[in-house]
Amino acid sequence: MASVVTRAQDIIRCSLCENGAYYHCLKCRTILCDDCTSTHLSDKSKNHEIVSYTSQKRNFAFDYECAAHNRNNCEIYCKDCKKPICTKCVTGEHRKHNFADLEEAVDEKKAEILNEIQEVEATILKEIQDNKIGLNNDEYEAAIEAIFAQEDLICETVRNYGSKLREQIMKHRKENEEKANKNAFEEKEILRIIQISESMLKSDDTKAILEFKGLKCQLSVPSQSVDRSIPFLEDGLVNMDIVSSMFGALMFSDDVEDKEKMLSEENLSDQLWFHGFITREEAERVLKKNGEFLVREVEKRIEEERFVISTCWNGITHFLVTKEPLEKRVGPNGTVLQLVRHLQTTGEALAPSNPSVLQFPVDRDMCQLDYDNIKLGPKMETSGHNLFRGTFGEQIALVRSDPQDENRLFKNAHLLRFFNHPNIVNLIGYAALHKPVLLVMEDMSGGPLLMYLRKNGPSLTTRKKTNICLDVAKGLEYIHENNCIHRDVAARNCLVSTDGVVKLFDFWMTEIGNVFQVSGKFGRQVPIKWTAPEALLTGTYTPLSDVWAFGILMWEVFSCGQLPYTGMSNKETMEKIPKGYRMESPKDSPKSCVNLMMKCWQEKPEKRCRAREIVKGLQTMILSEK
Template sequence: MSARLLLEEMLIKRSQQKKRTSPLNYKERLFVLTQSQLTYYDGRRERKFRRGSIELSRIRCAEIVKNGGEIIPCQNKYPFQVVYDTNTLYVFAPSHDSRSLWVQSLKGEIKDNAVVSAKFHPQFWQEGAWLCCRQVEKQAPGCEEYNLFGDISRKPLPPIPREERSKNKKQRRPPPPLPPESDDDDDDKEEEEEVMVALYDFPGTEPHDLSLVKGGEYVILDKCDVNWYKARNQFSEEGYIPSNYVTEKTSANLVQFVWFSKQVNRNKAEELLRKEDTEGAFIVRDSSTPGTYTVSLYAKSAPGEGGAAIKHYHIKESQGSPLHFYLAEKHLFSSIPELIEYHKHNAAGLVARLRYPVGKQDKSAPSTAGFSYEKWEINRSELTFMKDLGSGQFGVVRLGKWRAQHRVAIKAIREGAMYEEDFIEEAKIMMRLSHPKLVQLYGVCSQQKPIYIVTEFMEHGCLLNFLRQRRGSFSLGSLLSICLDVSEGMEHLEANGFLHRDLASRNCLVNDSLVVKVSDFGMTRYVLDDQYTSSLGAKFPVKWSPPEVFNFCKYSSKSDVWSYGVLMWEVFTEGRMPFEQNQNHEVVTLVTRGHRLYRPKMAPTAIYDIMQLSWLETPGDRPSFSQLCLMISDALESETPPPN
């Protein structure tokens, strides 16, 4: 039985793969919305072929596009967007009312989707950047809160009852049957191919994988999900590749350049440059303000400094059109790569020429979401065990290798330690959570007992021990960097609607590059352990929990924010136990009465203020993790004051 027709209209779509915007990008299509799919057809009257179809369950956002003064080179001037998987479809309606009807109808159909976005981009992705926030990554998080239940173009109208809509449809002639499908399932054949550049080597591990060679170019055939793409190489070989190993080939995309380091803040940039100790060593990195960039430059003998110095120069943008970039106002460039190339040969007001890019030499490849596309189950015969790393709440953790080449951590789940069946189902979701500041889950061995959980190996172990073993050696900047790493990992969990429930320094790990990653997110739901279970049956570590958890068992991302404040306290005390003089029942009484942890000696007042914001009584008053990231970034970007 076919799904009921909701809307049908001739609209205009913008090609998704085009790199440049021109009238040739815009094509008239017959759009058909049913209760299960949004489909568009080649609109020729004599013969109609399906060009593309989107299952409504895959749609994350449907919203109007705010036109910031850009010229729309087609007759329909009312754009809206449909965001699904990792794609954004731009559609242009002929009138305000037509657009509102499509957007509101789509919102009504997707309101129960599990994948609805928390934020979206209100303006176009155009020529390698988001016009609203100037971010140059197509998958960058949205910059505006998404309201699923409203139309941002005007006050919401009451929905048309289905009966009335059906009645109105009966008054018109019945819609024709849906046209036949063609072999051409999308507009890709009539569009430019999307070409990406490999940032790292990827030796394919499964027959359906495609190996990548760093610097090679690959045509993207299908963005299967956020973590894996299907691609074709220059020899016409096809297969799956990890999405975080490639980047768009555009001049506006800085990730492809050796001098750009995305995951480097001010403190880490200075550490890298001092370690290199080379005249003209430099890094181009993200500034604390999203969508802007900073050049960090090392000079061995800077004027007025009496020795070596590191200077940080913000790349500025000119006002008006066309847009130009500059470090010194007299020298304007149409792109950042052109600016960097010029300053390689001319200091032009900088403390030195940009002679030596630092940061990506011998940079290890990031983790992938699983070893291959849709590979959840790992064959235990492919695992070799090397040495014990310790014992956790689930069982023994060992260092091992998968297929004798990938170093991994293997957790053997002891019998009776967790709800195994529930966890295995959840593991598929957890594997999709891939981020540089989250410990990657590679898969599980669930066919025999004991169950193994296979994860990324982190050389320096848990953050708590790392802090205690190196007590007295941390600078303010390095402590802030630890906090920023954790907040960025938690921001990704928050954006994906995932709760940690047990955030603490013991559940964060440190790798060989001293990057801190969040581990064991969501695992406490599956623990069978008296230490984590209250008399009411709820599981929580009291000293890291907010009042709404130990009083009412109410979890949210804001309860994770409270725990993050306690983790910050652990970091700035270099691994002390919170409320070390009190038992759990005493902590419940103290916190309920408004008592909070004291300010650590190493924490400036401004940093302790952030902790206190995380410990506000009302969950809604606490900051989000995206706000915490900005606060910590700003603290790192500013001149770091000495401890009070």
């Protein structure tokens, strides 16, 4: 109930004067002070019935004597002085104070006490009750028995270590029991204080209620929080050299969920030695010395057989993780993460048939990107490449995927990370922790050169076409200087940047060295119409084989993206080229460019121009056109 606040000058005034009123004449309906009451009663012409004025306002009487006026009971509560007063006190020192009806003040105080009781019961008492008991001694005993059982499996030399673990458990239990006992004592004390408070409320002792100081101030000792984590023994390996490893670490139940999460397959990607869906060939490229290892994931396997541990141990080996070694090494619920840690800790061989020891984890390449930072946009129009406009973080990027042959992506990533030239596309990185594997490169909004020529060719000037050839020649010169053979120079394997710079792009057929010999028959993916005669006949590639292909690319540029040897099949091309057949130059091609094409198409490789000579020749042509 909200109390009514009243000013002293507005409370119980005599109807005949300004003094405080104490009485009420029911017959005359007049409120009277002491002096006026005598005068009023002296009027014998009327019948009078005098009663206390304030006694009409409540249905009970307080037995609370005013300290200032002993003959009066207190019926008003001074909110400023926080004490009961009588009506006579109002005109004295309390004249300008705030007042409330005493009944309302008592009701308000009762409500405060009741709310405080409920708060203490819901918080402090509940916390203490929750922590006073609840220790499961069976679980403690089970943990101790597990230690004894583990001791039976090992020699006598480790029993001292087991005793230390038991002491930890007993100490943990003792500390919790002491806390629980102390909380039980505090619970009794709080219940006693609450019982006294409730009895006070039931007795309706006004003085005791008003003088009550509160429950919380009587609670001097905070609750002792019981550590509810139950210790248990984490199984360790029986290792005669390291005593602690035979027992394992003493853990508590609250740690189990975090440990299981840490060792779950979801967290495998957090390990730097987990390389995701890299290919077998890529794994073999990065493993260099004995003891090195990595873990990768493969597709088209059942859930238990999707991980491979690739190692270097007197050669490269690939160990498919199956259910049997997992259960044998780390238990029925074991994970690949646990298996790798087990093998690292114990130094055991990977398998009876595989002596590899996991000594040196090979971290993921710095080029591996966070998959979540890559966003794919619309697919580009290409002639065979799976290219998307996209972003990497805030950066506009070109994204490539090749689900049918991911070796192409890794071959490109492997080479592009070392190339640094304005006419070779810049690698941002690749993402392989999830499928599909993605190759992320710089923004090349102009798209593939072949599509660019077919779309814009008729509007391109001779100078622009010559500049396109020069850009490609500069990139080719760079890779030849770095001891590489491209083996697939073609307009389809070049990209155009936003500002029109042309860059070499696809390096999946590139080989390191000055000579590369293909053994066996050509595969279906060999670009017959761009391949030099010596490569077609003997399978031998050199940098001068790239020069032949560059001549074909020049023909593509000046023909605005037409297919070389139009109307001829691959078989016809292979038959005619060694016999001296050469394509006619595209219409309106400059004579200087035609001559350069023909130099590139010399039958004998040694008579062809080298890449650096092509660059100089094209620069001269551009200067002469000014």
